Amino acid sequence: MSVETRAHTALHVVKGAIVKVLGDGAKWSAGASVDGSHGRITVQFDRKPTDDEVRMIERLANEKIREDQPIEVHVLSRVDAEARWGDLIYDLFPLPERITELQVFHLPGWNVNACNKEHTSSTGGVGELLITKTRFRNKKQLLEVSFDLVE
Numbered sequence: 001m002s003v004e005t006r007a008h009t010a011l012h013v014v015k016g017a018i019v020k021v022l023g024d025g026a027k028w029s030a031g032a033s034v035d036g037s038h039g040r041i042t043v044q045f046d047r048k049p050t051d052d053e054v055r056m057i058e059r060l061a062n063e064k065i066r067e068d069q070p071i072e073v074h075v076l077s078r079v080d081a082e083a084r085w086g087d088l089i090y091d092l093f094p095l096p097e098r099i100t101e102l103q104v105f106h107l108p109g110w111n112v113n114a115c116n117k118e119h120t121s122s123t124g125g126v127g128e129l130l131i132t133k134t135r136f137r138n139k140k141q142l143l144e145v146s147f148d149l150v151e
């Protein structure tokens, strides 16, 4: 399993942990990137998180990894995906109308997102991660959370 696949899968795990700790106010992803074993997820949010909240996000993400929960990948029509999960499958910026079939990443109880990338088969494949930096951009109301996989 490539390090990019592990780091990409980690984006979903970290995103789920962000929403668990910060609540539904952080449910809209505004961007995500991976570079080797480094990843960064950006969510819409209205304040800087406390240090305790950041440590809790890291802790919950690593607990979810250690749990080694199986990851479900569904390919289904957009209509069926919306009927099942509503707007939870979407990010801040909408998918073009012309896309009528979706691949959906689903980690039940944790994260669901339309995503056509490759993932590990279970959360354990990610390995341990460390949150290395957070940055809150007040004007844009965006929170960036950066992490590294521990090799």
Ligand SMILES: [Zn+2]
Residues within 6 Å of the ligand: 008, 009, 012, 105, 115, 116, 117, 118, 119
């Ligand atoms: Zn994905």
